[in-house]
Amino acid sequence: MPGPSGCGRRGRDRAHAPDGVAHPGGGPNPGTDTGAVGDAVIAFLQGEVVEKSATHVVLAVAGVGYVVAVPTAVVAALPAVGGTARIHTRLVVREDSMTLYGFSTTDERELFDQLTGVTGVGPKVALSFLSALRPDAIRRAVVAGDAATLTVVPGVGKKVAQRVVLDLRDKLGAASELVAQGPLADVRVALLQLGLTPAEASEALRGLDADGKPVEDLLREALQQVGR
Structure with missing residues (x-):
């Protein structure tokens, strides 16, 4: 299975990359904002499930195999290999890599974006949050100031958990009814x-x-x- 970063054609054909995404063997296309999240590059993928692992899925879309890093809950909900699936995605572009992250819902993707906006929480850690806890559980913990619950996430210690609570508590304030009522x-x-x-x-x-x-x-x- 190909590595977690980027998206490429399976088999003997050369990989295909949409506009604004780095082509194999070369740098990013003109206009690529490296180090940023590609908001409108690939909103979702729908195609045949070619491969599945504990952390990734490969979807075949129009002859192109896309490697997508996903939370464990997404893997569990996917159909068997050969089935058709639709995954909401976020493309993260770095200077040395491109990675597609996938989610079951746009709500999960929105929370992923909010988590990656916290200092010290990169895309991989944000994905770990969504693998360890349901989105509503994360929001309840943040709004309640319950950093201890967030430390169940692998790689998240007390300081990072407290920073997530501090940075997102006001942003997730609309979810306070989940705790209060x-x-x-x-x-x-x-x-x-x-x-x-x-x-x-x-x-x-x-x-x-x-x-x-x-x-x-x-x-x-x-x-x-x-x-x-």
Whole structure:
């Protein structure tokens, strides 16, 4: 499987690169903004799944094989090799590389963009965030100032987690209702009433999927996560 950076034709044919993307064996085309995110170069890809790994997928689109780095949840949701998939993408152009990052939804892509805007969080770390936590869990943690939850992400220590909270808390303020009014807020209150510390409550809620579940079931799952 080709390396994670760039996009190229599979097999014997030479790789094809759209305008503004570096061609194989040469520098970027005139007008390429190296070191920037290619907002409008490739918005999404739809084609046949040719290869899958834990971190990447190769999509064949109009005879061109595109290597896309994706979160683990995207890999799990993709059809088997030979099936057709659509992946929303973000092209990151550096002086020495080009990498396509892929997402299931535009919401994931937007959060990826916000994370990469934080000092010390590059595209690979941002992808790790989306692999370790659901987007709504990341937003809840940021809005609640819960840096401890973010440290579950591989490669993210306390300082980086605190910086993410500091830089994105206001930007993600519209998501505050998820914390203030969502079912997980009720579960958190119940956990504290049962004697858990705030840190233990955060640990119990980490990665919990609240979608359509009653508070009683969520509370039971949360307690199981901390061995209660």
